[in-house]
Amino acid sequence: MYGYYPYNPYRPAATAEQARVTFLSSPLAPDLKGIMQFYQRPYGVEIFVQVEGLPPFKRVKNGPQVGPHGFHIHEKGVCELGDGKEPFSSAGGHWNPHQQPHGNHPGDFPVLFSNQGRARMIFFTDRFTVDEIIGRAVIIHQGPDDYRTQPSGNAGKRIACGIIEKT
Template identity: 65%
Template sequence: MAEGLTGDVYFYELPYGVEVFIQVQGLPEYQPGENGKKQVGPHGFHIHENGSCQIGDESDPFQAAGGHWNPDNQPHGNHAGDFPVLFSNEGFARMMFFTSRFKVDDVIGKAVIIHESPDDYQSQPAGDAGKRLACGVIQKV
């Protein structure tokens, strides 16, 4: 859980897929991994299977969101919920990308999670992206 980390994620239905737009502030800056600790940033960003952002254990928050959303049972790195990493620019990140892996209605009620470390897109089942820093439930507006 990162104090002061706030932002918005929007999903726009297009004829051939979905455009995803995220804007956040309060991201931790990059810190190299040292003495057995993982690096901080760039930050893993995913859709998780459950629409719950219950904090639970503050040392390991947002576990109620479950694992990565993976509706077609793909190996990690190819989950529909695997997104590009977020780079902190003095705490700010803004990104837009396109995916044809789902429709907007498919993700309503799921959660988006920002992680402390980068996703390696290989480790199973979830890319070893570290602690969950922020969570938001996807809602129709």
């Protein structure tokens, strides 16, 4: 059949292993909402992120910077707000199954740059499979990840959390 391509890397295959995250917000970003989707491919995992309600960029003289926003896979699939002072600490630390230094964790993602509180990104990784991350949490942080401070990149408070669920 002319023009038919059985594999299109830009369109998720119906039989691909898939997972989804729906983010819960914290008092630090009460209007934040968004999703992530994970698609298993032969060469790795394609990841789609769409978020809105991110706090605007703010450089603070004697405090943590707000934005761009670091985000990572965390150890536990628990997104309890707690008392709101340290939101989503129930998700534990960064997922680091091979005990690598920060910046080389499988769940380290690029930072989210926002335009008027909105961010969209598509990227891929071969550092994990969809099956390996089911049941873990993804955390969006208040500030950027420096990819070197141990153990978690000094990205600041947790402003959103979502559990990775198989779809």
